[in-house]
Amino acid sequence: xxxxxxxxxxxxxxxxxxxxxxxxxxxxxxxxxxxxxxxxxxxxxxxxxxxxxxxxxxxxxxxxxxxxxxxxxxxxxxxxxxxxxxxxxxxxxxxxxxxxxxxxxxxxxxxxxxxxxxxxxxxxxxxxxxxxxxxxxxxxxxxxxxxxxxxxxxxxxxxxxxxxxxxxxxxxxxxxxxxxxxxxxxxxxxxxxxxxxxxxxxxxxxxxxxxxxxxxxxxxxxxxxxxxxxxxxxxxxxxxxxxxxxxxxxxxxxxxxxxxxxxxxxxxxxxxxxxxxxxxxxxxxxxxxxxxxxxxxxxxxxxxxxxxxxxxxxxxxxxxxxxxxxxxxxxxxxxxxxxxxxxxxxxxxxxxxxxxxxxxxxxxxxxxxxxxxxxxxxxxxxxxxxxxxxxxxxxxxxxxxxxxxxxxxxxxxxxxxxxxxxxxxxxxxxxxxxxxxxxxxxxxxxxxxxxxxxxxxxxxxxxxxxxxxxxxxxxxxxxxxxxxxxxxxxxxxxxxxxxxxxxxxxxxxxxxxxxxxxxxxxxxxxxxxxxxxxxxxxxxxxxxxxxxxxxxxxxxxxxxxxxxxxxxxxxxxxxxxxxxxxxxxxxxxxxxxxxxxxxxxxxxxxxxxxxxxxxxxxxxxxxxxxxxxxxxxxxxxxxxxxxxxxxxxxxxxxxxxxxxxxxxxxxxxxxxxxxxxxxxxxxxxxxxxxxxxxxxxxxxxxxxxxxxxxxxxxxxxxxxxxxxxxxxxxxxxxxxxxxxxxxxxxxxxxxxxxxxxxxxxxxxxxxxxxxxxxxxxxxxxxxxxxxxxxxxxxxxxxxxxxxxxxxxxxxxxxxxxxxxxxxxxxxxxxxxxxxxxxxxxxxxxxxxxxxxxxxxxxxxxxxxxxxxxxxxxxxxxxxxxxxxxxxxxxxxxxxxxxxxxxxx
RNA sequence: GCAGGGGUCGCCCAGCCUGGUCAAAGGCGCAGGGCUUAGGACCCUGUCUCUUUGGAGUUCGUGGGUUCAAAUCCCACCCCCUGCACCA
Numbered sequence: 001x002x003x004x005x006x007x008x009x010x011x012x013x014x015x016x017x018x019x020x021x022x023x024x025x026x027x028x029x030x031x032x033x034x035x036x037x038x039x040x041x042x043x044x045x046x047x048x049x050x051x052x053x054x055x056x057x058x059x060x061x062x063x064x065x066x067x068x069x070x071x072x073x074x075x076x077x078x079x080x081x082x083x084x085x086x087x088x089x090x091x092x093x094x095x096x097x098x099x100x101x102x103x104x105x106x107x108x109x110x111x112x113x114x115x116x117x118x119x120x121x122x123x124x125x126x127x128x129x130x131x132x133x134x135x136x137x138x139x140x141x142x143x144x145x146x147x148x149x150x151x152x153x154x155x156x157x158x159x160x161x162x163x164x165x166x167x168x169x170x171x172x173x174x175x176x177x178x179x180x181x182x183x184x185x186x187x188x189x190x191x192x193x194x195x196x197x198x199x200x201x202x203x204x205x206x207x208x209x210x211x212x213x214x215x216x217x218x219x220x221x222x223x224x225x226x227x228x229x230x231x232x233x234x235x236x237x238x239x240x241x242x243x244x245x246x247x248x249x250x251x252x253x254x255x256x257x258x259x260x261x262x263x264x265x266x267x268x269x270x271x272x273x274x275x276x277x278x279x280x281x282x283x284x285x286x287x288x289x290x291x292x293x294x295x296x297x298x299x300x301x302x303x304x305x306x307x308x309x310x311x312x313x314x315x316x317x318x319x320x321x322x323x324x325x326x327x328x329x330x331x332x333x334x335x336x337x338x339x340x341x342x343x344x345x346x347x348x349x350x351x352x353x354x355x356x357x358x359x360x361x362x363x364x365x366x367x368x369x370x371x372x373x374x375x376x377x378x379x380x381x382x383x384x385x386x387x388x389x390x391x392x393x394x395x396x397x398x399x400x401x402x403x404x405x406x407x408x409x410x411x412x413x414x415x416x417x418x419x420x421x422x423x424x425x426x427x428x429x430x431x432x433x434x435x436x437x438x439x440x441x442x443x444x445x446x447x448x449x450x451x452x453x454x455x456x457x458x459x460x461x462x463x464x465x466x467x468x469x470x471x472x473x474x475x476x477x478x479x480x481x482x483x484x485x486x487x488x489x490x491x492x493x494x495x496x497x498x499x500x501x502x503x504x505x506x507x508x509x510x511x512x513x514x515x516x517x518x519x520x521x522x523x524x525x526x527x528x529x530x531x532x533x534x535x536x537x538x539x540x541x542x543x544x545x546x547x548x549x550x551x552x553x554x555x556x557x558x559x560x561x562x563x564x565x566x567x568x569x570x571x572x573x574x575x576x577x578x579x580x581x582x583x584x585x586x587x588x589x590x591x592x593x594x595x596x597x598x599x600x601x602x603x604x605x606x607x608x609x610x611x612x613x614x615x616x617x618x619x620x621x622x623x624x625x626x627x628x629x630x631x632x633x634x635x636x637x638x639x640x641x642x643x644x645x646x647x648x649x650x651x652x653x654x655x656x657x658x659x660x661x662x663x664x665x666x667x668x669x670x671x672x673x674x675x676x677x678x679x680x681x682x683x684x685x686x687x688x689x690x691x692x693x694x695x696x697x698x699x700x701x702x703x704x705x706x707x708x709x710x711x712x713x714x715x716x717x718x719x720x721x722x723x724x725x726x727x728x729x730x731x732x733x734x735x736x737x738x739x740x741x742x743x744x745x746x747x748x749x750x751x752x753x754x755x756x757x758x759x760x761x762x763x764x765x766x767x768x769x770x771x772x773x774x775x776x777x778x779x780x781x782x783x784x785x786x787x788x789x790x791x792x793x794x795x796x797x798x799x800x801x802x803x804x805x806x807x808x809x810x811x812x813x814x815x816x817x818x819x820x821x822x823x824x825x826x827x828x829x830x831x832x833x834x835x836x837x838x839x840x841x842x843x844x845x846x847x848x849x850x851x852x853x854x855x856x857x858x859x860x861x862x863x864x865x866x867x868x869x870x871x872x873x874x875x876x877x878x879x880x881x882x883x884x885x886x887x888x889x890x891x892x893x894x895x896x897x898x899x900x901x902x903x904x
Numbered sequence: 905g906c907a908g909g910g911g912u913c914g915c916c917c918a919g920c921c922u923g924g925u926c927a928a929a930g931g932c933g934c935a936g937g938g939c940u941u942a943g944g945a946c947c948c949u950g951u952c953u954c955u956u957u958g959g960a961g962u963u964c965g966u967g968g969g970u971u972c973a974a975a976u977c978c979c980a981c982c983c984c985c986u987g988c989a990c991c992a
Contacts, residue, residue: 041992081992178990189991198991374905389905432990458921459909466907467987475990495990565908565987598916630931632918643931649946693918697930708947783949785957848973849925893958901957 006619033069038559042126049594052627057558062733074145074507080483081496083191145510156521158484176432181418202412210284214250219305224391225312228335233297233309240273254307263427286404320345338377438472454587501574508551509544554585621735629696663716680761726759771862793903801894809853853896
């Protein structure tokens, strides 16, 4: 088998494409298609997962080009946000973990990576790397339009966008809670934390218990259990404070808690209180006015919640065990009925066999009971029979309404530590800027647009609709990060999901805008280009307007499935807010991820396969094929060495037929042509619907199997050049290098294959295909029979049924109903009623669906043609005989859908 | 809690929208055979149960229903996964 030098082919073909300017469409020439994929964030080299979205986009671009469109597929780099800044900081701090990843996975030497302490250098390093990878994988990108989202020209564009949003009343200011690091003095995302943990926010209820001159504050997830309160836990070994809130109420917290919470609520600390001072005191339960004792507990942590814990031993395993440890478990008051528990917490603790407060199983027991009660619990007090899930909300509202409780935000997955080592807290920001995605009118217009767009796969539309339903105010600025300064507050930077919503329009002018100085890019400049307001400043300015009008609207937007809940709805909504109706996007195409040997790729698993490594190893076309052919569009696809090498080997096998001298035309040539043409019928619709998996099955895997069968049936040399010429064009979008190569080298064409059209299906003979199915099933039957007989026969007989049986089967396929068939048959085939009824019954359900049998002549020709094949395969003489010429009793059972075989 | 997705023959997964050709494609695994010094790779065959070509019986989360006919349509229930934002 010929081994292909992919590397040589890729380089040669790349050069040719460059000469042809295949990727540089002329503005205004013919009917256009403008397609984009989500631009990358260059904080690492791309891996094969990124390759999937881009490959799908490129396949579409090339396919559209082969349909005669003038196609623009541009690319840029999204550098907005903080992760790259954080990364540069870490490099400066010589973060061992990060440097190790750079060395091991990204193949960047320590020396080199230690130089990348300027965020800009990081951006340039990785973007160059990514750009090279995109070229190597064969993306038809028009690089003349490349830009970075921190480019000053782009900044001006984004400022323009935000002024437009503000004019429409979609920008607003208000208070907002965010995860915060005191040491970093900034909001934190996962990239700012130790171990890349994403800090999760959660709201809990803080209940006030009358105590002395003020209130003890205890936070809880389960306000409804307040009715089962028996005591309050305080830790005698930690420091507490007495503080005053805005309303002048005295509140007690642990000292740490007060410090953390002072970032959320206004607190004035009055004095420190020792934990021991709470001993032997009592506080009042606001829900029922009962006095409960304060008990000392070492498990109460100073920096969790408020440092004061309410105790409900009937329903909280922790509280039960803690009370049991001091011999007071009998205090439990049951307030929730659930399952067949007597005393829920007690029963669960005993079921889990928990010894004391320090038992690690306690956590598990708590979770189990909480879930059970939340789902199936019913209140015994307050409102008898009320489900716990409802009571939780009601009691919370009730307590807050009576000023007996308030809500606070906590880190749900605490403790999370920042890079600097301090614990992440929640801070309230009073002057946060928002985009108001909750605006009703805006939402409605956007949903209307979405319902008219093409979304592939269709499920994505539902998800985006649902997202738009709950979308509300979205914080759009932050204090730090690369990107564009917020025009209405220069201390803020526009956040990354907010500056990437209409950037596709910028591509249409990105090449020419560089001719202008930044200060020229004022309001009127963009108003003219994108809205047609006013007059052009000069010729270039006028051309930019034309370019926008030519390329927009966007014909197809491609991204991973994960952007469905954020970027894509923003993309749609911002287009609706800014542009005229005729400029709104037309299609969204979504795809799933790539798994590596069945596992999610991640830095921690160390199983990231960089795209360029994969290309070097397997060749660009094989990688392209492997990442798109293995699964349905939205499903995750698995990349594995065995898949890639399997693809490569099959490809080499198929290409092997290219140069062979052609043999004579035989029946089996009609067969392979028929099968090929049948698949061709659905080719274009499969491309249009992104059924790339189906195309790969049809024209790669199954085609490969067909070739195998074809070769085994063919007596003379293969005769496949006609098919192969078509095959190259069919596969060209998916495997462009190989396709271009064979188009020009093997078939000696001058131009590029991408100026050709997809082949159209020709008429074919369906009967030949069905007759060949018969040959295949006969082949299987003979094999099975020989296996059963366990003896090699002298001769194999195949009996072609008599003509009247073909007529009978035709009648059956027309009537498709037992009684009618028997009626018709008794008139026509009276002598053979026994055969007819046996056959008809034997058909079972197939009676309802049977197709017309193939003509006897065709069956005869095909089986006689296959004689040589059978003989060779089974090593014995094969005799194909007509039923009427045979004296063998077995021959009488032969039918048009299953000719009888007889082994002698 | 809210939203979205899903439960298929050892595993992964297609089919269900447009009911019948579905005992249910494909891949992996496993078994046998071929090829090889051997292993790997590759090729062929088998892989729900019973059955000497036919065929029969039980299957598609659970329980109902519609239909001549349901993995496919309808209803109820159980279980699992993902996301919930200021983060790219």
